[in-house]
Amino acid sequence: MQTTKTHVALLASPGMGHLIPVLELGKRFATQNDFQVTIFVVATDTSTVQSQLRNLPNPHLFNIVSLPPVDISALLDADASIVIKIIFMMRESLPALRSSISTLKPRPTALFADLFGTEAFQIADEFEMLKYVYIASNAWFLAATIYFPTIDKRLQEEHYGRKQPLMIPGCRSVRFQDTLDAFTDPKDQLFDEYLRIGLEMVTADGILVNTWEDLEPTTLASLRDGISKLLPIYPIGPMVRTMGSSHMSENSSLLEWLDMQPTESVIYVSFGSGGTLSANQMIEVAWGLELSQQRFIWVVRPPMDNDVSGSFFKVGDGSSDGTPDYLPDGFLTRNAKMGLVVPDWAPQAEILGHASVGGFLSHCGWNSTLESIVNGVPLIVWPLYAEQKMNATMLAEELGVAVRPNEMPTENLVKREEIEMMVRRILVDKEGQALRSRVKELKHSAKKASTKGGSSYNALSQVAKQCEMSLQGLMAKVMGA
Numbered sequence: 117m118q119t120t121k122t123h124v125a126l127l128a129s130p131g132m133g134h135l136i137p138v139l140e141l142g143k144r145f146a147t148q149n150d151f152q153v154t155i156f157v158v159a160t161d162t163s164t165v166q167s168q169l170r171n172l173p174n175p176h177l178f179n180i181v182s183l184p185p186v187d188i189s190a191l192l193d194a195d196a197s198i199v200i201k202i203i204f205m206m207r208e209s210l211p212a213l214r215s216s217i218s219t220l221k222p223r224p225t226a227l228f229a230d231l232f233g234t235e236a237f238q239i240a241d242e243f244e245m246l247k248y249v250y251i252a253s254n255a256w257f258l259a260a261t262i263y264f265p266t267i268d269k270r271l272q273e274e275h276y277g278r279k280q281p282l283m284i285p286g287c288r289s290v291r292f293q294d295t296l297d298a299f300t301d302p303k304d305q306l307f308d309e310y311l312r313i314g315l316e317m318v319t320a321d322g323i324l325v326n327t328w329e330d331l332e333p334t335t336l337a338s339l340r341d342g343i344s345k346l347l348p349i350y351p352i353g354p355m356v357r358t359m360g361s362s363h364m365s366e367n368s369s370l371l372e373w374l375d376m377q378p379t380e381s382v383i384y385v386s387f388g389s390g391g392t393l394s395a396n397q398m399i400e401v402a403w404g405l406e407l408s409q410q411r412f413i414w415v416v417r418p419p420m421d422n423d424v425s426g427s428f429f430k431v432g433d434g435s436s437d438g439t440p441d442y443l444p445d446g447f448l449t450r451n452a453k454m455g456l457v458v459p460d461w462a463p464q465a466e467i468l469g470h471a472s473v474g475g476f477l478s479h480c481g482w483n484s485t486l487e488s489i490v491n492g493v494p495l496i497v498w499p500l501y502a503e504q505k506m507n508a509t510m511l512a513e514e515l516g517v518a519v520r521p522n523e524m525p526t527e528n529l530v531k532r533e534e535i536e537m538m539v540r541r542i543l544v545d546k547e548g549q550a551l552r553s554r555v556k557e558l559k560h561s562a563k564k565a566s567t568k569g570g571s572s573y574n575a576l577s578q579v580a581k582q583c584e585m586s587l588q589g590l591m592a593k594v595m596g597a
């Protein structure tokens with residue numbers, strides 16, 4: 117008897133940090149559940165995305181549909197925030213998504229949309245598909261996002277107006293200095309858009325979140341008992357890229373260099389796919405690394421003085437000419453033996469998986485955070501935008517796997533002496549050993565959750581079962597008609 121494969125559709129919003137976890141989820145559906153998978157990519161700068169998609173180690177696992185780029189220039193000011201731009205791009209892509217889904221055979225039984233894709237639920241409804249949100253971040257961020265729109269206006273005002281912590285029932289509250297940009301200004305368009313997203317999320321058939329039970333037990337329990345009582349939450353993480361994710365031939369000299377360094381002796385410095393530092397901050401980081409006398413790999417981008425996410429739509433597109441002339445004079449020569457400077461983009465999954473890497477100075481994007489944890493690498497947190505300040509607090513204060521600067525890097529220049537000290541705390545001091553042993557415990561708990569029979573494996577199986585049952589229901593309907 118011929119059986120029809122269950123077909124699911126995934127929708128990724130623009131940005132490498134959004135695309136990567138969606139690809140991982142697609143991979144998992146294809147390999148763990150033997151599903152047919154279509155991934156819709158809302159491309160911005162197609163060269164960035166296309167070069168990453170070209171380099172996928174296993175492209176045969178899914179069908180990638182790049183939706184045509186949309187022009188939002190007439191709808192927004194050029195200086196609109198990245199998040200608003202993403203929201204508008206997603207909105208303008210809906211007609212193309214609808215027409216593309218209508219041509220897919222067999223019709224997918226479920227749509228998995230990321231945080232910025234919830235407006236596509238109307239399309240899922242039209243085609244009688246199940247609809248899920250896939251939060252490529254943690255449960256604490258999820259709790260804040262779905263809780264905020266439900267609270268009294270007066271309590272919202274306490275947070276943005278009086279800078280009081282956002283109290284989320286049963287969860288750690290969010291300090292104002294760590295809060296999401298969306299929660300800081302009710303007059304900003306982002307505020308209303310975010311409220312809408314939070315409200316749309318709870319209309320889903322379920323929410324998948326890139327965490328695991330043992331990482332955030334209290335938050336997950338509170339979510340289930342409270343705000344989302346009737347809405348299933350599926351912690352399916354960590355969904356991360358592992359070694360072999362990129363074309364290492366292009367980076368073999370980097371790996372050869374790593375091979376020659378002592379175990380856990382190198383600090384890896386990177387601010388994700390979009391992060392940028394000011395010119396002065398770049399100089400301080402350079403001097404901090406040099407003064408620490410520790411080995412390093414640093415992914416550098418041209419500095420931007422008033423934009424912490426300046427390379428979000430540009431990274432990896434080859435626009436950087438590869439000459440980091442913004443570094444202090446003589447930096448590269450003086451440090452030729454101790455460190456490597458990589459312009460623009462590095463094979464992060466391979467670097468973090470290398471035994472010589474002993475620390476990660478990170479902007480705390482959730483993908484980077486998870487990649488550090490699954491490789492047992494402690495962090496120096498350097499949050500810049502989005503939910504990174506929450507992630508940084510969770511890493512340093514709750515999970516105990518990171519050190520943090522005394523002041524927020526987005527508020528004040530972090531001086532070279534402090535950077536030097538943080539690097540030494542992680543790589544040289546006893547404190548680093550304690551952080552490392554704690555992060556290794558998390559690494560094991562992550563592995564346990566993802567292995568067959570583990571909590572995340574089972575959660576994803578439950579979601580897959582629902583998709584299969586929905587397919588069977590649809591087929592029974594067709595046969596009965």
Ligand code: UDP
Pocket residue numbers: 131132133134136357386387388389390391415460461462463464465480481482483484485487
């Ligand atoms: N990344 C990479 N090389 C780089 C910078 C980033 O491979 O030079 C990958 C990184 O491994 C992660 C993703 O890009 O998977 C960045 O996602 P994250 O959530 O950490 O941050 P975002 O870029 O979304 O701010």
